[in-house]
Amino acid sequence: GQQVMQIPQYQHVQEGEDFTTYCNSSTTLSNIQWYKQRPGGHPVFLIQLVKSGEVKKQKRLTFQFGEAKKNSSLHITATQTTDVGTYFCAGLSGGSYIPTFGRGTSLIVHP
Amino acid sequence: SAVISQKPSRDICQRGTSLTIQCQVDSQVTMMFWYRQQPGQSLTLIATANQGSEATYESGFVIDKFPISRPNLTFSTLTVSNMSPEDSSIYLCSVQGQGMGYGYTFGSGTRLTVV
Numbered sequence: 001g002q003q004v005m006q007i008p009q010y011q012h013v014q015e016g017e018d019f020t021t022y023c024n025s026s027t028t029l030s031n032i033q034w035y036k037q038r039p040g041g042h043p044v045f046l047i048q049l050v051k052s053g054e055v056k057k058q059k060r061l062t063f064q065f066g067e068a069k070k071n072s073s074l075h076i077t078a079t080q081t082t083d084v085g086t087y088f089c090a091g092l093s094g095g096s097y098i099p100t101f102g103r104g105t106s107l108i109v110h111p
Numbered sequence: 112s113a114v115i116s117q118k119p120s121r122d123i124c125q126r127g128t129s130l131t132i133q134c135q136v137d138s139q140v141t142m143m144f145w146y147r148q149q150p151g152q153s154l155t156l157i158a159t160a161n162q163g164s165e166a167t168y169e170s171g172f173v174i175d176k177f178p179i180s181r182p183n184l185t186f187s188t189l190t191v192s193n194m195s196p197e198d199s200s201i202y203l204c205s206v207q208g209q210g211m212g213y214g215y216t217f218g219s220g221t222r223l224t225v226v
Contacts, residue, residue, distance in 0.1 A: 033214045042203060043154065045112075045214030088153065090214075097207065098144070099215070103153045 002027050004091045006102030014110050019076040021105035023089035030092050032065060032072045033099060038085040046074075079109045113138050113206050117218030124194055124225050131190045132221045134204035139184035144205040144215070145177070154203065160187045194225045 003026040013019050023032065031050040035043040047056055049065035049072060056063045060083075062075045072091075076083055086106045090099035114137040124130050134143065145157040157177055158166040166179040180188045191198050204218040 035214065042217040042220045043215075045208065045216065048214055097142075098156060098159070101154045106151075 002091065002093055002100045004089060004100045004102040006089055006105055008105055009103065010106045010108065012108045012110065013079050015081060016078050019079050019083070019107055021074050021087050021089075021107075023072045023091070023102050025070045025091045025093070025100075027070070027093050029069050030094065032069075032092070033090045034063060034072075034074055035088045035090060035101075036085050037088065037104070041085075043088060076107075079107070081109050081111055083107055084109050112208050112213060113140065113216050115204060115206065115216060115218040117204055117221060119221055120219060121222040122224070124223065126195050126225055128194055129190055129192045130194065130221075130223060131188050132202055132204070133188050134186065134218050136185045136206055138209075140206045141184070142207060143181065143187045144207075145179065145187075145189045146203045146205060146217075148201040148203060148220075150200070157189070157202075191223065194223075196225045199223055199225045 005024045007022050031048055033048045034046040036046055037043045047063050052069050053067045054065040060077045064073045072089055074087055086104040088104045089102040092099050116135045118133055143160045146154045147157055148154050156169050157172045158168045158179055160166045160179045160181040162181045162184050176192055178190045202221045205215045208214050
C-alpha cells in the first residue's frame, strides 16, 4: 500500500533559524495536505497542494509539491516559539478520500 | 469548517473494562473517521463510519475490539473494549472538510490511559 515517509523525525532550532520538513511518497499523489499538532493538541489543517510543482505561502510558511507529485516540503522562515509542534504531511492518491499520514516532524524551538 | 465536540477529553481506565468515546459534529457529514495516535507516533486510521451501514475497519482493527455506532449524520461513538495497557493512546474522530481545498477537521482527542 501507499507509504508516506517524512523526515526528520525531530528538529531542534534556535529561535530565528529556518526549518524544513520533507515528505516522500511511494506512489504518485493526487494531492498532499499538511497539518500542525501543538503539544497536547489535535492536528489542525494548514494547507492542501494539488498541482505539480505548486508552491503556496502562508506568512513565514512555504509549502511545495514536487513536479512528479511524489514529494513535498514545508519550510518555515525565522522560526518563532509559536511554531513549536509536530508537522504532518498526508498524501492522497488514486480515488481514495482517506489520507495516509507521514510520521510527522516535531519542531522544538529554543528561545 | 465543521466543529467537532469530542468527549471525554481524557480517562484512566482499568484493564478489562470498556470506554465509549463520543463525537458530535455541528453539521451533517456522510463519513466520520476514527484514528488512533500512540505517543509520539503518527495517526493510524481505525475505521470509517457511515450512517446507516456498518463501519469499515482497517487492517489490524476489528469490530469486536472497536465497535462503532453512527446513529445519525452528526454523531458517532467508538468503544474500546476489554482494554489492556497497549490500548493507551489518543483517539481522534475526524470529518472531511466541505468543499475544495479543505482538509480534515479533528476532534480534540481522547487521551486514554489503561492501568
